[in-house]
Amino acid sequence: MHPRNVWQAMSRPGFLLSVWPWRSVGYLVTGAVAGVLALVGLVTLAAVGGALAIVLVGLPLLVVLALAGLPVAWVERRRLGLVDLDPAPDPHQAPAAEGLWAWLTIRLKEQATWRELAYTVLFAGLLWPLDALVITVALLFPVSMTATPLLMATIGQGRETKVLKQWTVTTWPTAFGVAVLGLLLLALGAYALGVAAGARAELTRLLIADRDGDLGARVVELSRSRVRLVDAFEAERRRIERDLHDGAQQRLVALTMTLGLARLDVPPGPLADQLAKAHDEAGKALAELRELIHGIHPKVLADYGLTAAIADAADRSVVPVDVDLSVPGRLEQAVEAAAYFVVCEALANVAKHSGAGRAEVRGGHSGRRLLLEVRDDGRGGADASAGSGLTGLADRVSVLDGKLSLSSPPGGPTLLRVEFPCELTEAADRSA
Amino acid sequence: MLLREGLIGLLGRCGHEVVAAVGDAEALVAAVEEDTPDIVVTDVRMPPGFQDEGLHAAVRLRETRPALPVLVLSQYVQRTYASELLDSGDGTGVGYLLKDRVGQVEEFVDALCEVADGGTVVDPEVVRQLLRRRRDPLERLTPREREVLALIAEGKSNGAIARELVVSEAAVGKHIGGILTKLDLPPADETHRRVLAVLAFLRA
Numbered sequence: 038m039h040p041r042n043v044w045q046a047m048s049r050p051g052f053l054l055s056v057w058p059w060r061s062v063g064y065l066v067t068g069a070v071a072g073v074l075a076l077v078g079l080v081t082l083a084a085v086g087g088a089l090a091i092v093l094v095g096l097p098l099l100v101v102l103a104l105a106g107l108p109v110a111w112v113e114r115r116r117l118g119l120v121d122l123d124p125a126p127d128p129h130q131a132p133a134a135e136g137l138w139a140w141l142t143i144r145l146k147e148q149a150t151w152r153e154l155a156y157t158v159l160f161a162g163l164l165w166p167l168d169a170l171v172i173t174v175a176l177l178f179p180v181s182m183t184a185t186p187l188l189m190a191t192i193g194q195g196r197e198t199k200v201l202k203q204w205t206v207t208t209w210p211t212a213f214g215v216a217v218l219g220l221l222l223l224a225l226g227a228y229a230l231g232v233a234a235g236a237r238a239e240l241t242r243l244l245i246a247d248r249d250g251d252l253g254a255r256v257v258e259l260s261r262s263r264v265r266l267v268d269a270f271e272a273e274r275r276r277i278e279r280d281l282h283d284g285a286q287q288r289l290v291a292l293t294m295t296l297g298l299a300r301l302d303v304p305p306g307p308l309a310d311q312l313a314k315a316h317d318e319a320g321k322a323l324a325e326l327r328e329l330i331h332g333i334h335p336k337v338l339a340d341y342g343l344t345a346a347i348a349d350a351a352d353r354s355v356v357p358v359d360v361d362l363s364v365p366g367r368l369e370q371a372v373e374a375a376a377y378f379v380v381c382e383a384l385a386n387v388a389k390h391s392g393a394g395r396a397e398v399r400g401g402h403s404g405r406r407l408l409l410e411v412r413d414d415g416r417g418g419a420d421a422s423a424g425s426g427l428t429g430l431a432d433r434v435s436v437l438d439g440k441l442s443l444s445s446p447p448g449g450p451t452l453l454r455v456e457f458p459c460e461l462t463e464a465a466d467r468s469a
Numbered sequence: 470m471l472l473r474e475g476l477i478g479l480l481g482r483c484g485h486e487v488v489a490a491v492g493d494a495e496a497l498v499a500a501v502e503e504d505t506p507d508i509v510v511t512d513v514r515m516p517p518g519f520q521d522e523g524l525h526a527a528v529r530l531r532e533t534r535p536a537l538p539v540l541v542l543s544q545y546v547q548r549t550y551a552s553e554l555l556d557s558g559d560g561t562g563v564g565y566l567l568k569d570r571v572g573q574v575e576e577f578v579d580a581l582c583e584v585a586d587g588g589t590v591v592d593p594e595v596v597r598q599l600l601r602r603r604r605d606p607l608e609r610l611t612p613r614e615r616e617v618l619a620l621i622a623e624g625k626s627n628g629a630i631a632r633e634l635v636v637s638e639a640a641v642g643k644h645i646g647g648i649l650t651k652l653d654l655p656p657a658d659e660t661h662r663r664v665l666a667v668l669a670f671l672r673a
Contacts, residue, residue: 282514282544286544286568287472290472290475290568290569290571290572291472291474291475293569293571293572294472294475294476294479294571294572294574295475296572297479297571297572297573297574298478298479298482298574300574301482301574301575316572319572320569320572323569323572324569327544327545327567327569330544330545331545335545336514336521336544336545336547337545337547337549337550339520340520340521341549345547345549348548348549349547349548349549352548352598353598
């Protein structure tokens, strides 16, 4: 694998011959140049803005000064690519509305803007001289030492030359010795340049790159996988429902039929009684299995959609339920299932806790969202967090970007609302 | 399938002839074209999709032959399915039963004959669901009349209803008269009015 940044490159053999020392040099040199420009820009802006502030014209200039970090940080994030191949995301938010004013307000409110300004000041005041110093010591000195024999042959006319303008060299062996030392120092300097560039890049990344960028990406991935899980869960329920229906249930029906036939043949007596009992038990098992299958995934929901399934649930409710729904078609399976189970749970709670004499389910699909309300005339005081099945359903609703809310003041009435953003997948009711 | 084999055995035992036994909705329609049976018995769920192909096949058959008696079996009774079926044709010669009922051999065969004779049989489970709703126009009925209507819907004769409620047949007749009046069903052929009463009951 290729190294992703200068640190990784330095930890491998062949660093000296790779492109990374050159990248480090490029980073530090452009850093020094950009730093000088930043310093000039900052000082000019501050001076002109400060001087003109008395006549108010300077005030906008001071605002521009506050935003000076933006272009500098923009350049710095791009320069970072020289020594660090990992992306440095922009920490700024996109403005909600168009126009300069919206852009300005959001930028001035952002923490990142002020962090970038601080970085710019640090850059202009301290970092670029450091860059320049490292370049001088780790690159220019060894290069000039390596060039000693050349200098001696040309400028010194074969007699003498000065090393780093300090020491005089007069003999050829000394000159070549200094050159060899220069080469060694150049190799050492390459590592020094790498360390300096790497540290500089780390500092830059820390101060002006979006640290939550990959966190945001992970949240997106997490929500996607949550949706996938819910879909898989739904598919699995359907599979279980079908397996039970096509397997166990068919066998039980056949069993009760065989037992029923056997009963016709058996004369009255103990055996007939036993058979009657077995027949009865098989019938009960069948009834229980039927309820179980229905609880897993009601077939009417798959075949006819939400309106019919909720009407069916209302039929089964002990408390009389009025249903007023208008869903002109079918919805996503996951939405249908979640909405259906929320209504079922709500109706079950009405029957168990509310003491209501009547309940009502109303709502429908309009404007790309589905809204359902379950209302009762009971005593109220319901608490969604008090371990009811609604908590789990609220999770299921939120996966689909839906909202579940419960209003239940003591004394009633209780109103449960659930809302999903969703599109109709089939416009009209299916026929034949 | 398991159930089909069992049903063939059961019907044979009770002296009925099975003219065709088929495995999917397409074949069902084709077999009816060929043999013209006295009654069709079908499951709601059928291959290939295992959705509600059987029910739709039954409804289609009723559209082309309104007089063909059809008995639909379902793993799970639902008013929605019952309504779709009963709205096909004029509501006579239709049955909708829970699959479990085939275990009650004698009652099942009775229901089968009732449907074949043009009666309407609805599973007690559906009836029970409907009774919970207590809606207009059924609200005008007395509790006793609703009870009688529920039993009619299950396909029971006046005599059977009288036995079930432990009253005289004359009393049952009086209740039925009350029901028909309250549901605004004009005097006409007695069986037909009974069916209409059941339909009113189911649609309420």
